[in-house]
Structure formats: C-alpha cells, structure tokens
Amino acid sequence: MTKKALLTAFSILLCLQSFAQYYDEGTRLKKLNEYQDSLAKLGKKIVNDENDMERKNANYQFIKTLVQALKINNSFLFPFDSLKSISIVNSPDNRFRILSWHVINLDGSYRFYGTVQINTGGALKMFPLEDYSPLQKNPEDSVTDSHKWYGAQYYKIMPVYGPKPYYVLLGWKGNTVKSTKKVIDVISFNNGVPEFGMPVFNGNGKTRDRVVFEYARQVSMLLRYLPEQNLIVFDHLSAPDGRSKDKPETFGPDLSYDGYKLKEGRWTYVEDLDMRNISSGESSATDTEYVDPKKQAAKDRALVPTRH
Known part of the structure; x- marks a missing residue:
C-alpha cells in the first residue's frame, strides 16, 4: 500500500471511529435522558401521591430504574439535574457522589434511601444505603457500614x-x-468500602461519631x-420552657449560635458564636430546604388547571 493510500485508509478509519464514538456517546446520553424523564415522573409520584402503597410502589420502580440508569457506562458524569425529588451531591474531589431521598410513611415518619456511587471512569461501582435509623438507639455513638446507615438527605460534603x-x-432528616432532625455525619473509605461515623466531634465532655439535632417540625434550623472559617455553624436549640427540657420535639432556635471548629483533623465544639464576624459571602447562602411532601403535593395540585 502506498503512503498516500495508507493515509487515506487511516483517515477513513479515523472518521469511522469518530462517528462511532459520537454515536455511542449520543446513544448513551439519549438513554440517560430517557431514564431521567422516567425517574422524574416516579419522583413526583413518590412525593405527591396521597396513597401510601402507591408512593412505595413508585419508590420500588424508582430504585429499579435508577440502577439501570447508573449501569450505563460513565453514568457518574451525568448530573441528573432534572430530578428534583432527590439530592445528588458530589465530593469536591469528584471521587464519589451520594444520591439520597426519602419516602414519607403513613404515620408521618420517614424512610431514607440512597447510594454511594464511585467515580470509576467507566463501569458502575456503587454501595446501596440501607436505612437502619429505627433500630439505632444511640446514633451519635456508632460507626456503621452501608447496611446500617443512619439515613438522611445530604446537601453538603466537605473533605478533611x-x-x-x-x-x-x-444532612436533613x-x-x-x-x-425534624439534622445531622453532621462522616463518610470514610476502608479499602474502598464506605463507613459512616468517626469519633472526631469533641465537646460537652464527650466525643461523638456523628452529631444529631432534633427540633420542632414547624420551625427551621x-x-x-463556612469554609473560610473551617467552621460548621448551627442554631442553638432550646426548649420553650423548663417543663419541656426533655422533649426535643418542642425545641427551636433561640437566636444564639454554636459550632464545630476544625483543628488538626478534629472538630471542637464552640459556643456563642458572634455571627456578625461571619462572612456574608457565598457560604452564607440559604441551605437547601426540603419541602414537606404534603405541602408540596398541595402546591402541585394548585398548579393543575381546573375545567370549567
């Protein structure tokens, strides 16, 4: 084969290869978008359907569909940003992401679902999360694996x-x-396998594996x-009166603030933070809010046009 013929053949192969890669990528994105559309519909049903069994059936289908979507090569790179019913948070180093969501039960309690997806650059590697919350009597004193997860819907990941x-x-819980509860938790990896909780929170004469806050459902916390301060800041919660000091379901913010300050890889409890000295930059933006499913259902129904 002459040099010119070789170059011509190489050019044709290069074009065919480029077309095949483009076609494969196009097909991949098309399938992922189709799955995303299906997941979005199921997600709305999980949140809005008033029938308990229908919500749970929708969640079952949601899980099956999500797994199929994540099995597509390089699914880690697909943001699923049209899914409003779940939280998807990437670690800042892009090593992994956590997908988490909740289903409300008939009695008003919640069950959480999720998975940790590892960025492999190709094939799927993930660790499904099993909510073990109802059986965890002392969640602040336990290090667990993905099968005994203290379920929550996460909105922030910070590396240490x-x-x-x-x-x-x-996380919100x-x-x-x-x-309602909020959680400061830890995820680490032992030989590539995720663990939750770590004894790194010091304060009030105790070391905690995670920190759990509980407060009245009708208030916000x-x-x-705050990355520029290496500080986790939170409302100080207190009882409305002396008779309710052992009833966290009555607690609410009292207009003072406490926090955990990062020092040498551990978090030290600090009281009575002066919020006037806290930067008002991007880090002070409002935390992601999770809407009560019943309230969201009412809003969605109000958007449906009525027939006259």
Whole structure:
C-alpha cells in the first residue's frame, strides 16, 4: 500500500471511529435522558401521591430504574439535574457522589434511601444505603457500614485531609409528625468500602461519631459550613420552657449560635458564636430546604388547571 493510500485508509478509519464514538456517546446520553424523564415522573409520584402503597410502589420502580440508569457506562458524569425529588451531591474531589431521598410513611415518619456511587471512569461501582435509623438507639455513638446507615438527605460534603482522610456530611432528616432532625455525619473509605461515623466531634465532655439535632417540625434550623472559617455553624436549640427540657420535639432556635471548629483533623465544639464576624459571602447562602411532601403535593395540585 502506498503512503498516500495508507493515509487515506487511516483517515477513513479515523472518521469511522469518530462517528462511532459520537454515536455511542449520543446513544448513551439519549438513554440517560430517557431514564431521567422516567425517574422524574416516579419522583413526583413518590412525593405527591396521597396513597401510601402507591408512593412505595413508585419508590420500588424508582430504585429499579435508577440502577439501570447508573449501569450505563460513565453514568457518574451525568448530573441528573432534572430530578428534583432527590439530592445528588458530589465530593469536591469528584471521587464519589451520594444520591439520597426519602419516602414519607403513613404515620408521618420517614424512610431514607440512597447510594454511594464511585467515580470509576467507566463501569458502575456503587454501595446501596440501607436505612437502619429505627433500630439505632444511640446514633451519635456508632460507626456503621452501608447496611446500617443512619439515613438522611445530604446537601453538603466537605473533605478533611490527614493521615486518614474523611468527608463531613450535612444532612436533613425528616423524623415524625412532631419533629425534624439534622445531622453532621462522616463518610470514610476502608479499602474502598464506605463507613459512616468517626469519633472526631469533641465537646460537652464527650466525643461523638456523628452529631444529631432534633427540633420542632414547624420551625427551621440553620446548619451550614463556612469554609473560610473551617467552621460548621448551627442554631442553638432550646426548649420553650423548663417543663419541656426533655422533649426535643418542642425545641427551636433561640437566636444564639454554636459550632464545630476544625483543628488538626478534629472538630471542637464552640459556643456563642458572634455571627456578625461571619462572612456574608457565598457560604452564607440559604441551605437547601426540603419541602414537606404534603405541602408540596398541595402546591402541585394548585398548579393543575381546573375545567370549567
């Protein structure tokens, strides 16, 4: 074969290869978008359907569909940003992401679902999360694997580097008809397998594996990370009166703020933070809010045009 013929053949192969890659990529994105559309519809049903069994059936189909979507090569790169019913948060180093969501039960309690997806650059590697919350009597004192997860819907991941690097998670945790929870948790990897919780939170004479806040459902609680301060800041919660000091479902913010300050890889509790000295930059933006499913259902129904 002459040099000219060789170059011509090489050019044709290059064009065919480029077309095949483009076609494969196009097909991949098309399939992922189709799955995303199906997941969005199921997600609305999980949130809005008033029938308990229908919500749970929709969630079952949602899980099956999500797994099929994630099996597509390089699905880690697909943002699924049209899914409003779940939280998808990437670690800042893009090593992994956590997909988490909740289903409300008939009695007003919540069950959480999720998975940790590892960025492999190709084939799917993930660790499904099994909500073990109802059986965890002392969640602040337990290190668990993905099968005994203290379920939550996460909105922030912060890396902490050191001899044993880990990531801090901030999460919302719907609880009962009376109370809501928020969580400061930790995820680390032991031989590539995720673990939740780590004894790195010091304060009030105790070391905690995670920090759990509980407060009245009708109020809101600030829980935010301020990177320029290496500080997790949160509302100080207190009872409305002396008779309710052992009833966290009555607690609410009292207009003071506490926090955890990062020092040498551990978090030290600090009281009575002066919020006037806290930067008002991007980090002070409002935390992601999770809408009560019943309230969201009412809003969605109000958007449906009525027939005259």
